[in-house]
Each structure stands twice: as C-alpha cells, then as structure tokens.
Amino acid sequence: MNDFTSPGSLVTIAGAALTVIGSIAYVTDSPNLSLAGVFYGVPVLLGGLALKSSELPPAEKLEAEPGARELGSLPAAESLRRLFKDVTRWRYGQKAHLETSLEALRLWDDEAPPELVAVRELARGGRYGLSLRFRMGGVPLGRWQDRSDRLGRFFAPGLMAEIHPKGADGLDLDLLPLPDSPPSEP
DSSP states (O other), X not given: XXXXXXXHHHHHHHHHHHHHHHHHHXXXXXXXXHHHHHHHHHHHXXXXXXXXXTEEOOOEEOXXXXXXXXHHTSGGGHHHHHHHHHHTSOEESOXXXXXXXXXXXXXXXXXXXXXXXXXXXXXXXXXXXXXEEEEOTTSOHHHHHHTHHHHHHHHSTTEXXXXXXXXXXXXXXXXXXXXXXXXXXX
C-alpha cells in the first residue's frame, strides 16, 4: 500500500483519470470536458510517469525504543530529527537516501551504492539517537569502520557513530550524542 500512495502514483492516477474522462467526452461529443481532459490529463499523466521513474521510497521506520519519541521532540535533538524526517519521505531523482552525504564521506560506490533500508529512533542514557540500517553494497565494512570518527561529526556536532555489522552485507550505523554531552530533559 505504501507504493500506491506515493506522490508519483497519485499524480499518475489523476492524469490517467483526466485523460480517460477527456477521451470519453471526446467520443460522446462533449467538447467542454474533452478539452480539459485531454489538454490537462496527458501532461499530468506524463509528469506522474516521470516522477514514478525516478522515485525513491522512504526508509522503513522500525519501532522506536521506549521514550525515544519524547526525547526526539526536544530542541537538543533537532539535527537528528531533521535527518529522520529526510530519510522517511519520498525522494525523487536520487539513487539512494543520503547519496550526497555518503559521497562526501567517501562511502559511495557507483556500481553498487549503499542502500538505507530502515531507521530506528533510539533513547540511550536520556539522549536521543538514530540507528540507520544499511545494505553496504560495494563499500566494504572496513571503510565504514575507518570513517566512524568522521561519521558522527558529519551529521551534527556532538555526535558519535557506532557501527554494528549485520550479516554479510548489512550494518547498523548508530548516531548518538557524545557521552559527555548533557542528557536531554523530557
């Protein structure tokens, strides 16, 4: 059902409906409806098909840890909250979520790019964090581990990154506030 409610799908359906209504109106000799249906329906349909061809679905939202949503609503969690919203919405014209960030971190492979699969909100020690689950693609685990110091700082100051391998081709990247930062107050 998630694929059906994407913006690209909705625009495609609206364009197809207008085109069908316009075609039926043309055949039944109703010029007012045929003009609007054909002149608006076909371009909307083509626009919707263009969106569908370049859409990237949102990452799956895993169940949040208890208390994470409350901590995420605090001002201290603003940067992670923006990251969470960014990866859980439909994207267009990109190969993968966080594509430019991964390229800047040199964690990108054009042949087999890493793919963000899921995201989970964390609550650790009174602090808000995120866990990003990736399929590594053509980027080896060693390269992720070599850049773990930079990964946390890249997304926001005061963050650290923890990398947890998951199977042969997966990993969890946990972005958490540094232990010396003050805990959030709910």
